[in-house]
Each structure stands twice: as structure tokens, then as C-alpha cells.
Amino acid sequence: MNKNRVYEENVREIVGRPGEMRERERSFDAPESFGEALATVPAGERIDLEVRLESVHEGILVSAEARTTMHAECGRCLTRFTEPFRVDFQELFAYTPTEADEYGVHGDHVNLEPPLRDAVVLALPFQPVCRPDCPGLDPETGDLRDAEAAAESIVVDPRWAALAGLLDEGNGAVSEAAEVARTAAETKDVDRASDPESK
Ligand SMILES: [Zn+2]
Numbered sequence: 001m002n003k004n005r006v007y008e009e010n011v012r013e014i015v016g017r018p019g020e021m022r023e024r025e026r027s028f029d030a031p032e033s034f035g036e037a038l039a040t041v042p043a044g045e046r047i048d049l050e051v052r053l054e055s056v057h058e059g060i061l062v063s064a065e066a067r068t069t070m071h072a073e074c075g076r077c078l079t080r081f082t083e084p085f086r087v088d089f090q091e092l093f094a095y096t097p098t099e100a101d102e103y104g105v106h107g108d109h110v111n112l113e114p115p116l117r118d119a120v121v122l123a124l125p126f127q128p129v130c131r132p133d134c135p136g137l138d139p140e141t142g143d144l145r146d147a148e149a150a151a152e153s154i155v156v157d158p159r160w161a162a163l164a165g166l167l168d169e170g171n172g173a174v175s176e177a178a179e180v181a182r183t184a185a186e187t188k189d190v191d192r193a194s195d196p197e198s199k
Contacts, residue, residue, distance in 0.1 A: 012108035076136030
């Protein structure tokens, strides 16, 4: 069976009917992995997808949100960890794509795999860390450093700098704040990716 089959959305009911909209939710196991660096979403990982399909004059506008689990190796201490991972994207699937990189409506369906793959790969952290204040390994002994000794030498990613203040306010806010920071970073990436000017 075609591996992309799980990513296909049937749009027959709304093709050529601007203003019509459908919303769907479903879950499936990723047929193939996403990403090939320290952080990936491996094949077989569950993906929960929420999709909104809107019929517009030019084609089908797709807004989607995917929730899954990222598997990563900490870039500082080399510990393997998993973390909830969320990404969204919006793409127009045109009836008559005019450029090579434009997505098209194929018959009665759209294939969400390429834009989902782009969004996930862009949003996966290039240098994942198991926790924002991971002290990393001692370059001499190879052991995990104690946090105080390491604090001076860690270069804080600007995205995490904003979280440092929140960390002081209590650990309860950490995971939520991390989620917000990650979402903000993702949104930026996705916006850039879908900006026609940048293509
Ligand atoms: Zn670590």
C-alpha cells in the first residue's frame, strides 16, 4: 500500500464549492520517520492530526495541527529522551498549481504528507536539550557536570532565556512555558516556510 495513503484527505464533497468547509480528526502511526538529526519523530510513532479543509476559489486551503512525540538525544549530556511535540501548518492546494513548489489537488484528494513533513522537520530542534538547564558533560571526565559549575559556561539559547525567569517562579509553569516557547518558535518557522516571498 502507498505509504502516503494515511496522509490523504478526501475533498470530493467540497471541490469547486467555495465557502464549504470540513473539519476532521484522526490518528495514525507514522509510516516513515521525520528528521534525521538528533531529534526525530520515528516511524511507528502515533500522530494525532486535526485538519480543517476550506474550499476557496483557487483550491483547497488546509490548516492542520499535528501532535506526536519527539525522540531526541540531548546535545549536551547525550541522554536520550522523548517529549510531546506539536506543529501546525497552513497550505493552499491549488486546482492548477502554477509553480513547481505549489501543492495541488489530485483528483478528489489532497496529500498532507509533504507540507506536514516540511513543518515537522523545520520545527524539530537542531540542538535538543533534555531540560533547559542541562549542565552537560564535563569535557575532561565525561561525567555529568554539576549544575553550578556548568551554569557559567552554558550559552543560553535566546528562546530559553525568556524561560529562565519563569523557572524561578516555580517549576509548575515550566512545561507550559516550554510549550509556549516552542509553539512560538514553530509558528515563526512555519510562517517563514509558507511565505510565498521567500520561495
Ligand atoms: Zn541533557
